[in-house]
Amino acid sequence: MHYIYFMLAAMAGITTITAQGQTRPAPQSYMCNRAGKAISIDGKLNERSWKKAAWTSSFVDIEGDKKPLPLQETRVKMLWDDQYLYIAAQIDEEHIWAYQDRKDQIVYLENDFEVFIDPDGDTENYYELEINAINNTFDLFLPKTYRKGGKAQLKWNIQGLKSAVSVNGTLNDARDKDKRWFVEIAIPFESLSTEHVKPVIPADGSEWRINFSRVNWQHDVDQQGHYSRKRNAETGKVIPEYNWVWSPQGIINMHYPEYWGKLLFRDEEVGNRSNADKPRQVQ
Template identity: 55%
Template sequence: MKSILTFFLVLLAFCLSAQDYPESYMCYKAGSDIAIDGLLSDEEWGKANWTSKFVDIEGDKKPKPKYKTRVKMLWDENYFYIAAELQELHIWAKLKQRDTVIFYDNDFEVFIDPQGDNHRYYEFEINALNTIWDLMLAKPYRDGAPAINAWDIKGLKSAVKVYGTLNNPKDKDKKWTVEIAFPWEVLKECAYQGRKPKSGEQWRVNFSRVNWEVEHKDGKYHKKINPKTGKTYPEYNWVWSPQGVIAMHQPETWGYVEFTDEIVGGKELTPRIDQDYPAKIELIRLYTLEKKMYEKYGKYFNKITSNYPVLIETTRKQFLISIQSASGKTWYINQESKLWTE
């Protein structure tokens, strides 16, 4: 019976749509050094595959983005490399001070959860001026964690190339490209065993692009105002792996990046499917129900209907939920949405 259930859940994982199972990417090793100049002209980038095009953060609920965005990834012994291409007819940026809220401009964002446990993850934002905001989160905002803005990625390299003219509304631009080199020496701080990934291991990663409606006045770009409200129109949020809601800080729905020692341009590999993913999402569903019931009744409940055999332990202010996944592992989640297995 257990083998039949395992087969069914694994088969289900393969059949899930892009909105039900996250995007995935095989990250190959670079065979030579990569110059971080924003040009994406290194031979190694030419061998790497693009991700799928970005979609709206809510997925199929919303129309496709009007501008194409896509990403490539590579790694070596020292860095995790990101290359991004963002098509745009009018490229603008105003913010120049590091660690300001970069998404007030049009920006490109990277999210990295090394252990895939929803806790201790990184966020990085960059605009067309190559102004950056790097921060760490101990846990998601939904669980009460503030952003640690004082945290900096020492040894980071980044560059931007604008194909057009920056902040000039008189013409039409083509795109801007971004290159980033994240040093493992920093990323490994929140990684399993305090190290960079081994071949075959997966990290949870996602990318986001914030894009505002703009208009031209007095030779400058201005965010477009909704005449009915007197406020700026809400920004577009375009992402690699859709979230289902307008919220980037739910790492359980980020994409899977699998690292391999194979050199880029050689053997073609396919990222493995996480057969435990359905169990993890069920734990998130149960976590969400517990939170809602606590808000309504002032307590957690130790009995909730689930398609999985589930064990719930509660106290007045805490809970621990465990279920067995298709792989036979027991997975846990607590009141701060931390996911882990033993």
């Protein structure tokens, strides 16, 4: 299927019909071009390649049109080279806070940014990365989805992962309002593998399944200025989080890889528009 169809379908909001007869938005698509020069992972996104790369559409609620649009903007851009998939995220946030600072803590129990990748698109053997505003990471591998009996392998790590965060505001300081934080990530293609699963190295025309999620909690601030998740005044239970995503799932569950967006690799340097309007066959 041609990549232009994917792009036009996403822009037009074309829907698909599931086996259960439910209407579901078509997955978003992103054309990922090559970086012109090496990318320095510092959270600043000041390389020329980043400036030329297109942003995705703004995130929406995980359930799509069933819920209102997010209160704050999130968007992503991507690049690649022979070694890495590069991901940059802009996360607008009036109160930037994060305290979990040990590797593989459950990062989504605070505000975070999440990446989900299924390189061969078969809905199995996929990878998850979570990162917070102090650049603490939590990564895992799933041989199959939870609903099919999959068990997360928490000891698995993205070997050679590079990540950095920059904050436009004051971290963990409730006395003022912040603007946003940026995440910059380089994921080695070779690292998306296990002893039983070989890495998938993309080429021109390759298609992966990918999605991004932002977990955002309502918060309280105590007398010492410490942030915490907001609780219901009557029940004392934590108020459920917002889940904002790039490509809507239609349900509150990221572990349906078949609903993720499409990442389309193009072996052309970012900003080179010589063949931009020509359809590309996706393998």
